[in-house]
Amino acid sequence: MILDANTVPTGSTLQADVCIVGAGAAGISLALVLQEAGIDVLLLESGGDQADARNQALYAGSVADARMHSPLDKYRERRFGGSTTIWGGRCMPFDALDFEPRAQIAHSGWPIGLDALQPYYEAANKLCEAGDFAYTAEEAFSTPRRPLIAGFDDQDFSTNTLERFSCPTDFGARYRQRLINGSCRVVQQANAGAIELDASKRQVDHVQVRTLGGTAFTVRARRFVLAAGGLETARLLLASPGASGAGVGNAHDVVGRYYMCHLAGTIGTLSFADRQGVYHGYEVSDEGIYCRRRLALRPQAQDRLGIGNFVARLHHPRITDPAHHTGILSLLYLAKAVIPYEYGKRLHGEEKLGGGQWLAHLRNVLIDAPATAVFLTHWLRYRTLAARKFPSVIVYPRRPRYSLDFHAEQEPNPDSRVSLSDTRDELGMRQLHVDWRYTPRDVHTVQASLAALAQALKKSGVGSFDYEPAEVEHEMTRYGAYGGHHIGTARMGTDPANSVVDANCRLHELDNLYVSGAAAFPTSSQANPTLTIVAMALRLGDHLKRFS
Known part of the structure; x- marks a missing residue:
C-alpha cells in the first residue's frame, strides 16, 4: 500500500x-x-x-x-x-581487511568481520540486479578473457578483481x-x-x-x-x-x-609498448552483467606501505585538454551544460577554457566525425534505449596511452564532521553544516599507491606510468569529497x-x-x-x- x-x-x-x-x-x-x-x-x-x-x-x-x-x-x-x-x-x-583494526588507519576496525556480512552479499547482489556474487574474472567468466595488461603480474597489485554493474536499478x-x-x-x-x-x-x-x-x-x-x-x-x-x-x-x-567520502581523481599518463596487450573496457559475464577489471592494491602491500585501500582503472585522457584529438571526448566537453551535475563535475572538473580551446574541441568533433558517429550509435543502442545500460564512456586511444583514474579509502577523522546550523528549512528543521576534512594519511595513501604502481609497471617492462608527485594532493582533492558517498x-x-x-x-x-x-x-x-x-x-x- x-x-x-x-x-x-x-x-x-x-x-x-x-x-x-x-x-x-x-x-x-x-x-x-x-x-x-x-x-x-x-x-x-x-x-x-x-x-x-x-x-x-x-x-x-x-x-x-x-x-x-x-x-x-x-x-x-x-x-x-x-x-x-x-x-x-x-x-x-x-575486502576482508576493511573490517579489521589496522595500525596505519586511525579509528579503523568494525565490530563485525567480513564473515558476518558474507551471507548477505549474494542476496544484495540480486536486489541490486548485479548478477551472481562473483567478483574475480575466474569466477565470473566460464572462458578465459584477455588480460587487463598482458605480461603484468605484480606482488603489490592484482588485475583480476571486478566491478559489476547494476542496470542501474x-x-x-x-x-x-x-x-x-x-x-x-x-x-x-x-x-x-x-x-x-x-x-x-x-x-x-x-x-x-x-x-x-x-x-x-x-x-x-x-x-x-x-x-x-x-x-x-x-x-x-x-x-x-x-x-x-x-x-x-x-x-x-x-x-x-x-x-568520510572517498578520495578520487585522474592523474598522469600510462604508456604501453603494445596496444593490443591492454584492454580497459567492459566485458559481459555469463549471466549478462557488465563487468570491468581494475588494478587493486593487495592487502599485504597496504600493510607494508602503511596505507589505506586503493584501486585504479585505466582511463581516457583529461577531457578538458583538446590535445587528445578525440571527437567524442570533445563532444562531452561541449555538452557539459546538459550533463547531470553528478557526472559533469567529474568529467570536466572546474576548468574554465578560453575561446581558442573551445574551437579546438569543435575541430576535434568535426575531424573525428566518423568515429564519433560510431560511438553515438553504440551509446544510443546500448545506453539510451537499453534496460541494462552500458555503464560509462570508454574510449580506445589511437596510441596506447591512458590516464589513471583512482579511488581510495579515506581515513576516519573525528574533526571531519557534520553539525546543525542556525538556518532552518521550510519545515522549521535546522539545516546541516558540513566541514569535510582529509588527513595527511589520506594523501600518503594515494602518493604511496601511485609510486608503487609506477615502480611495478617499470619492473614488469610492459609500460610506464608518468605523473607529477607534487600534484597528487591537488588531484585527489580536485573534486573535494567525492560524490554521494x-x-x-x-x-x-x-x-x-x-x-x-x-x-x-x-x-x-x-x-x-x-x-x-x-x-x-x-x-x-x-x-x-x-x-x-x-x-x-x-x-x-x-x-x-x-x-x-
Whole structure:
C-alpha cells in the first residue's frame, strides 16, 4: 500500500511493528525483508515518485569550504528510491581487511568481520540486479578473457578483481509493486522530524511527521530504523535533544563526526609498448552483467606501505585538454551544460577554457566525425534505449596511452564532521553544516599507491606510468569529497565513547532505534558503498525478525 501523507488526518497516530525512515536502497531492502516475514512495516519517505524542487530544497545546507564539498542538495535525491534514482550502478563488496583494526588507519576496525556480512552479499547482489556474487574474472567468466595488461603480474597489485554493474536499478521503481503487494505501508511526502523518547529515556516513544502541505501526525512503533542516508540520518539524530540534550545518541559528541567520502581523481599518463596487450573496457559475464577489471592494491602491500585501500582503472585522457584529438571526448566537453551535475563535475572538473580551446574541441568533433558517429550509435543502442545500460564512456586511444583514474579509502577523522546550523528549512528543521576534512594519511595513501604502481609497471617492462608527485594532493582533492558517498556519521563500534551504534546497528543509548546505511560504516574501504549498504540492511532485517 502506498499512501500520501497529506491524506493522513492531522493529529492522528499511525502504528506499526517497525517504522523505517527513508525509502532508498537501505530502507526499501529492509522493508522487503521484514514484510516477507509478516512484520507490520511503515516506510516513511519525504518525497514522491518524481523529483520535486520543493522537496529537494529540504536537503539544502552549508559547507565550510565550497571547493571541498558539493552543495548538500546535490548527489542526493529526496524521493522514492532515494539516490538509486541517479546512481551509476557500480557494485563491489568490501575486502576482508576493511573490517579489521589496522595500525596505519586511525579509528579503523568494525565490530563485525567480513564473515558476518558474507551471507548477505549474494542476496544484495540480486536486489541490486548485479548478477551472481562473483567478483574475480575466474569466477565470473566460464572462458578465459584477455588480460587487463598482458605480461603484468605484480606482488603489490592484482588485475583480476571486478566491478559489476547494476542496470542501474532504481529501487523505488523496481520494487514498488512488491511493496504494494506486501504488508508494508509506504507513506510518501512524509518528513520525519522530532524523535521523542519515553519517560525512561531508553526508548523512542514516537516520531513526529510533517508534510509540506501542512499536515502533521505521529508514528508509534516497537522499533524505528533511520535509513535516510549518511547526512540526513545524522541530522535527524542531532535535531532532537535525546537523553543527553545534545542529540539522540549523542551523549559523547560522536554523531556527525568521522565523516568520510572517498578520495578520487585522474592523474598522469600510462604508456604501453603494445596496444593490443591492454584492454580497459567492459566485458559481459555469463549471466549478462557488465563487468570491468581494475588494478587493486593487495592487502599485504597496504600493510607494508602503511596505507589505506586503493584501486585504479585505466582511463581516457583529461577531457578538458583538446590535445587528445578525440571527437567524442570533445563532444562531452561541449555538452557539459546538459550533463547531470553528478557526472559533469567529474568529467570536466572546474576548468574554465578560453575561446581558442573551445574551437579546438569543435575541430576535434568535426575531424573525428566518423568515429564519433560510431560511438553515438553504440551509446544510443546500448545506453539510451537499453534496460541494462552500458555503464560509462570508454574510449580506445589511437596510441596506447591512458590516464589513471583512482579511488581510495579515506581515513576516519573525528574533526571531519557534520553539525546543525542556525538556518532552518521550510519545515522549521535546522539545516546541516558540513566541514569535510582529509588527513595527511589520506594523501600518503594515494602518493604511496601511485609510486608503487609506477615502480611495478617499470619492473614488469610492459609500460610506464608518468605523473607529477607534487600534484597528487591537488588531484585527489580536485573534486573535494567525492560524490554521494556519505559515510561514518553514526558509526558502529563497541565503545559508546567513539561510536553511535553497536554491532547490530542499534543505538548504544536506546533500545529500539537503529541505523541502516553507510552512516554506520566505521571505515570507507575502496568500494562504492551501495552493495554493502544493501547487505547490511538485509543483515539488520534478520536481526529485527527475531523480535517479531
